[in-house]
Amino acid sequence: MNRKDFLKSGLILGGATLLPTNSVFSQSLIENKTDLLVDKVSMTTNTFDFIGGDIGEWKVIHMNPVCGLPLEKVSYLDILPSMTTKMNKGIWTLTGFTSNVRYAEKDEREKLVAVQSDLGRPSATCAALIPIRKTETWWTMAQDERRKIFEAKSHHIETGLKYMPAIARKLYHCRDIGQPFDFLTWFEYAPQDSDKFEELVKSLRETEEWKYVDREIDIRLIKV
Amino acid sequence: MNRKDFLKSGLILGGATLLPTNSVFSQSLIENKTDLLVDKVSMTTNTFDFIGGDIGEWKVIHMNPVCGLPLEKVSYLDILPSMTTKMNKGIWTLTGFTSNVRYAEKDEREKLVAVQSDLGRPSATCAALIPIRKTETWWTMAQDERRKIFEAKSHHIETGLKYMPAIARKLYHCRDIGQPFDFLTWFEYAPQDSDKFEELVKSLRETEEWKYVDREIDIRLIKV
Numbered sequence: 001m002n003r004k005d006f007l008k009s010g011l012i013l014g015g016a017t018l019l020p021t022n023s024v025f026s027q028s029l030i031e032n033k034t035d036l037l038v039d040k041v042s043m044t045t046n047t048f049d050f051i052g053g054d055i056g057e058w059k060v061i062h063m064n065p066v067c068g069l070p071l072e073k074v075s076y077l078d079i080l081p082s083m084t085t086k087m088n089k090g091i092w093t094l095t096g097f098t099s100n101v102r103y104a105e106k107d108e109r110e111k112l113v114a115v116q117s118d119l120g121r122p123s124a125t126c127a128a129l130i131p132i133r134k135t136e137t138w139w140t141m142a143q144d145e146r147r148k149i150f151e152a153k154s155h156h157i158e159t160g161l162k163y164m165p166a167i168a169r170k171l172y173h174c175r176d177i178g179q180p181f182d183f184l185t186w187f188e189y190a191p192q193d194s195d196k197f198e199e200l201v202k203s204l205r206e207t208e209e210w211k212y213v214d215r216e217i218d219i220r221l222i223k224v
Numbered sequence: 225m226n227r228k229d230f231l232k233s234g235l236i237l238g239g240a241t242l243l244p245t246n247s248v249f250s251q252s253l254i255e256n257k258t259d260l261l262v263d264k265v266s267m268t269t270n271t272f273d274f275i276g277g278d279i280g281e282w283k284v285i286h287m288n289p290v291c292g293l294p295l296e297k298v299s300y301l302d303i304l305p306s307m308t309t310k311m312n313k314g315i316w317t318l319t320g321f322t323s324n325v326r327y328a329e330k331d332e333r334e335k336l337v338a339v340q341s342d343l344g345r346p347s348a349t350c351a352a353l354i355p356i357r358k359t360e361t362w363w364t365m366a367q368d369e370r371r372k373i374f375e376a377k378s379h380h381i382e383t384g385l386k387y388m389p390a391i392a393r394k395l396y397h398c399r400d401i402g403q404p405f406d407f408l409t410w411f412e413y414a415p416q417d418s419d420k421f422e423e424l425v426k427s428l429r430e431t432e433e434w435k436y437v438d439r440e441i442d443i444r445l446i447k448v
Contacts, residue, residue: 045402046400142329143325143329175323
């Protein structure tokens with residue numbers, strides 16, 4: 001089952017995926033068969049595998065190591081809910097989870113919700129997967145220090161808003177689960193919005209926030 | 225290997241655990257054998273299993289379901305790095321990871337670092353494991369809304385500081401990895417500081433923040 005079929009299968013309610021059990025993470029709970037423990041496990045997975053290999057829904061047209069170690073070249077990419085991919089390994093797999101907002105404030109969040117578009121629009125046949133890692137200096141800063149750089153100095157949210165709804169995006173977190181990147185950033189847009197996307201990426205890379213990025217790969221894709 | 229031996233093994237540098245590979249989360253990377261991917265995987269695990277069962281370093285003296293579904297009664301608890309516990313299941317296992325600070329601001333963080341104590345003090349033979357889940361209302365709030373309730377209204381950090389260094393604490397996150405709780409909160413203290421700990425827990429439970437807690441189990445332990 002690919003992500004599109006999964007999304008279509010009606011198991012998703014408001015962004016939460018309702019599935020009978022598992023995912024790698026809750027396996028120990030299942031094995032334990034502790035009824036009192038599993039009320040929330042019979043429930044949500046927010047974790048996806050980005051599988052680079054020889055098959056997939058997205059064809060890779062370009063892989064550019066912006067900084068830090070590159071990734072092995074692949075021809076196709078598939079994005080699948082983690083619990084469905086145990087047998088499907090590809091050449092590499094990057095795993096990330098969606099989560100609550102970490103920096104957006106109330107008014108910013110309302111603006112984002114009002115203008116952002118969903119993934120999977122038929123017209124959005126172009127995509128970018130940009131895995132990013134930030135330095136230890138970034139992560140040892142307090143919340144207000146990171147927020148100051150993220151928005152007051154780098155205008156991350158404000159810049160993103162300028163390109164919505166043309167550019168749809170989704171952030172997957174992975175630092176906390178021992179992955180080689182901290183974030184998998186994913187963007188979808190129509191071919192006629194390609195210039196806007198280049199502008200957006202260029203703007204963000206020129207910010208103070210980006211001085212804390214020490215590994216970044218820019219992977220561009222088109223829908224098969 | 226229990227957590228104490230693990231901590232003693234010298235693999236931990238500044239809170240980051242240096243290990244050759246794995247943890248459940250990076251297993252797909254290992255199987256892929258992608259050299260370019262594994263630079264950070266050969267590195268850190270911040271993920272621990274809290275295993276309730278018939279054996280362990282901590283003896284359970286009391287389990288009180290404060291709100292929401294209880295947990296099955298157990299006699300002992302062990303805390304182990306996740307990658308070492310695949311064969312050790314217990315009656316239940318709760319898994320959580322340490323992460324960057326989510327609310328503390330620069331001055332608060334400096335105060336915390338200055339007065340907090342480490343886990344594992346020989347005198348700290350009393351402990352509490354308090355797994356907590358918060359409501360969807362909490363998690364759909366923006367960062368500034370959550371921060372306002374957490375500190376401006378509930379004085380969570382300020383209250384915690386009053387009881388340091390007597391009470392050592394560590395926060396493990398688990399909402400993002402499909403666990404039945406959002407946080408595993410862990411506290412260690414000497415028997416003569418038991419009253420202080422009761423005061424701290426009582427203060428926090430009376431805050432506005434706690435109105436958003438919909439599952440909480442209070443597990444008290446003594447060192448074996």
